[in-house]
């Protein structure tokens with residue numbers, strides 16, 4: 574049975590995920606949610622200036638799918654900008670192209686997407702300790718699908734703003 578790709582691949586997570594218009598009382602504020610893959614589509618096409626075909630390949634989706642994601646993202650951003658709505662970037666159907674890990678003895682390593690979906694790491698490849706944690710993504714508040722177990726203990730995730 575062949576495995577259909579379910580996840581859009583994302584190479585980047587924005588550190589700041591929430592924006593709001595100045596001078597609008599919180600109670601009156603309406604919020605637009607932009608998914609992480611929509612933000613990635615904007616980044617690849619509009620910031621990096623790649624061709625749609627290239628963007629689609631990077632995100633592991635068809636070109637029409639990429640075009641749909643991009644259009645949705647642009648419409649939401651236009652709506653927020655022109656109608657004074659807040660933006661929150663979160664959630665979606667995506668998988669990061671890699672995860673970075675660190676063990677309790679300070680070794681760091683990356684695990685690519687292809688390996689991650691088959692077998693998330695349980696031991697440090699250098700010293701074999703099971704005391705490992707996720708180093709990147711630095712936080713889990715973006716609605717990502719965590720494959721395998723959550724890593725507990727030593728949660729020294731970078732919180733941004735440093």
Ligand SMILES: [Zn+2]
Pocket residue numbers: 676677678679680697698699700701702
């Ligand atoms: Zn180690």
